[in-house]
Amino acid sequence: MLLRLSGLMAAIGCSSALLANPAPPLRPIDSWHLDYGDTQCSATRQFQAASGPVTLGLAPTTSGDSYRLLISVPRRGPAYAQRAMGTIDWGKGQSRVAGLYFGAKAVPVGVYQYRLSAADIEQARTASAVVIDADGSQSYQFALSDMAPLLAGLADCTQALQQQWNLRGDAALNRPAAPVNDVNSLVGQVDDRWDRSLRHPLSSARFQLLVDPRGRVDGCDVSMSSGDALVDAGACEALRDHARFTPATDRRGQPTRSVWTSNPVSWSLASNTFDGGCTKMSSDGRAILNGCERPIIRGLQQMPPPPPASPPPPPSSKS
Structure with a gap:
């Protein structure tokens, strides 16, 4: 699902x-x-x-x-x-x-x-x-x-x-919500293996999040689509699960509900080749899968970097 x-x-x-x-x-x-x-x-x-x-x-x-x-x-x-x-x-x-x-x-x-x-x-x-x-x-x-x-x-x-959610009531807020982690790093990184699963290049996207008084995301809307419904939905799921905020405060300084809108998210694509539709999403909503190959991106987050190369062995001494 x-x-x-x-x-x-x-x-x-x-x-x-x-x-x-x-x-x-x-x-x-x-x-x-x-x-x-x-x-x-x-x-x-x-x-x-x-x-x-x-x-x-x-x-x-x-x-x-x-x-x-x-x-x-x-x-x-x-x-x-x-x-x-x-x-x-x-x-x-x-x-x-x-x-x-x-x-x-x-x-x-x-x-x-x-x-x-x-x-x-x-x-x-x-x-x-x-x-x-x-x-x-x-x-x-x-x-x-x-x-x-x-x-x-x-x-x-x-x-x-x-x-x-104080969307039209900024005057009621003393301080707006502010992201603790980098939102773009959650949704904006797409590597070469995901490129091949897309049918067309992605446009910039914008997301509107409902941030509760704990700083967690209670809801996500797509206010500007990437052009791919699967990517939009997966990005919203990643934001719900992983985005964290310093919550907004009201005029009394108490944490309160608010709506936070992202800047346009640009998608990082390594190539312009598309496979015509192998991409599917796992039932837990956390993995984009390529039906033709293997899992591509967990949680729509940036893939971990490769481990550092082992240092070369010291030169052998001549007797």
Whole structure:
């Protein structure tokens, strides 16, 4: 499983069914369920298919500038997350989107996840249906209703989340959070063996982290993508596990929650050769693997340097 099972993933994974190439749109069988989470706002809804309900999910980032759209299917997803290109059409033409397809250990489901801009989601406000072509092999069509109040509810939740994490309240902070370790060293180093697993060069990326009063990372959003969904997700996982901060303090000098945004992370690539898709991620989210070779990078951190060379033996004395 690539990402930790959040409340949204748990809701999506419990009840869903696969429908290949649907003709009429799937109809909802319940209302939208809006979850005001501690680190994430999310909404899920079930739709009726011949073999059971399919679940559609939406989750905005803390900043509200992008969303994750998720669809679950009842077959067990891959143990290692895979890239999944797709298209989404809200009735105004198809848009190509990059995403992931992954499974979960606890439940036999597979989940497609795509990242959309807030502008893309705005098309859903008046849409009567959405057609999603997942990875070119599965097509899903959902009849939409109540989208305007849903998006308004997600916006209200996001605003409350921003206040909770002091994203829009710098005046309430005496001191912002500051990283203790080098964030770039956690996510920005890619060696030659990983180069060969990529399909295209990486762009600079930017990450937005929810830092709790202990200085630990409670959540990670991608505010500017590297251009590769697998790399983005793996980098967020590495930051959650390894990034440490001196926490922000409030006006009373007490540690408090805050949001920290990275500078653009430039990826260090040693070559421009790409293998066309051998890369997968381990089920614990900690290792990028090359399906054609062997593990490449543990935790997306810089590979350890080679051991120093042994000193040459002293010259033998002549008798």
